[in-house]
Amino acid sequence: MLSDISLGRYVDTGSVLHRTDPRLKVILYMVYLISIFIVNSPPALLVLFILTIVQLIVAKIPLDITWSTLKPVLPLALFILVINIFTIKQGDVLWTWKFLTVTDVGTTRAILMALRLVFLILSTSVLLTLTTTPLKIADALESLMGPLKVFRVPVHEASMMMSIALRFIPTLIEETDKIMKAQESRGANYDTGSVFNRLKGYVTVLIPLFVSSFKRAEDLAVAMDARCYRGGKNRTKLNPLKIKKKDVVVFILFLLGAAALIGTEVYFKR
Numbered sequence: 001m002l003s004d005i006s007l008g009r010y011v012d013t014g015s016v017l018h019r020t021d022p023r024l025k026v027i028l029y030m031v032y033l034i035s036i037f038i039v040n041s042p043p044a045l046l047v048l049f050i051l052t053i054v055q056l057i058v059a060k061i062p063l064d065i066t067w068s069t070l071k072p073v074l075p076l077a078l079f080i081l082v083i084n085i086f087t088i089k090q091g092d093v094l095w096t097w098k099f100l101t102v103t104d105v106g107t108t109r110a111i112l113m114a115l116r117l118v119f120l121i122l123s124t125s126v127l128l129t130l131t132t133t134p135l136k137i138a139d140a141l142e143s144l145m146g147p148l149k150v151f152r153v154p155v156h157e158a159s160m161m162m163s164i165a166l167r168f169i170p171t172l173i174e175e176t177d178k179i180m181k182a183q184e185s186r187g188a189n190y191d192t193g194s195v196f197n198r199l200k201g202y203v204t205v206l207i208p209l210f211v212s213s214f215k216r217a218e219d220l221a222v223a224m225d226a227r228c229y230r231g232g233k234n235r236t237k238l239n240p241l242k243i244k245k246k247d248v249v250v251f252i253l254f255l256l257g258a259a260a261l262i263g264t265e266v267y268f269k270r
Contacts, residue, residue: 138163
């Protein structure tokens with residue numbers, strides 16, 4: 001069910017990664033994001049797999065949460081796998097039938113791109129959404145983008161919008177699930193029939209979902225205005241971010257893992 005999707009949810013397990021400074025986790029996420037797209041060799045892919053497992057263990061993320069995070073992405077990963085297998089024609093031919101051709105290079109690249117997506121989602125969840133509250137993510141982004149204020153970039157407003165978007169992803173998923181159940185009780189069918197009929201059925205979900213989303217946005221705007229919210233100018237924080245020694249240790253250890261990943265890729269690419 002849609003309610004089982006963990007995207008955008010914060011799961012407090014009390015791990016050391018949960019207590020790490022969010023600014024360092026954002027930097028680590030960017031480093032791992034770049035590292036994931038650098039990986040091209042099987043040994044580096046193995047190192048990436050080990051680092052991802054280590055992240056899950058350190059964060060103490062339960063297996064059911066990990067599965068619910070991956071489950072919505074698997075169809076897209078499978079689609080990427082199939083498309084790349086049959087569209088990349090480089091390398092030795094492994095199998096051919098009429099206009100379909102599978103090569104060794106195409107198969108390797110297809111598997112690599114599908115796994116990249118899986119590791120990307122896991123790293124995003126472990127380093128950001130599952131281990132960091134939306135408020136802390138907003139504070140981290142505002143702090144890291146602070147130098148842009150010199151160029152009159154609305155840093156506080158941008159980070160606030162990002163945190164609100166992350167905060168309301170679980171709410172919208174829950175609302176969608178409720179609407180689909182209500183429509184199914186009235187005879188709507190989303191699992192049978194042609195693709196066109198299924199898409200028509202989802203119109204009965206999208207319209208009330210849009211109405212509900214605009215209503216929530218209006219209520220949030222009224223609530224913020226009633227509390228005299230005026231953006232980041234002259235605002236103070238109840239819990240200002242402070243980097244501690246243990247945060248630096250966690251940051252260095254994860255950074256060394258990313259360095260090992262990049263070093264493995266460079267070594268086997270020679």
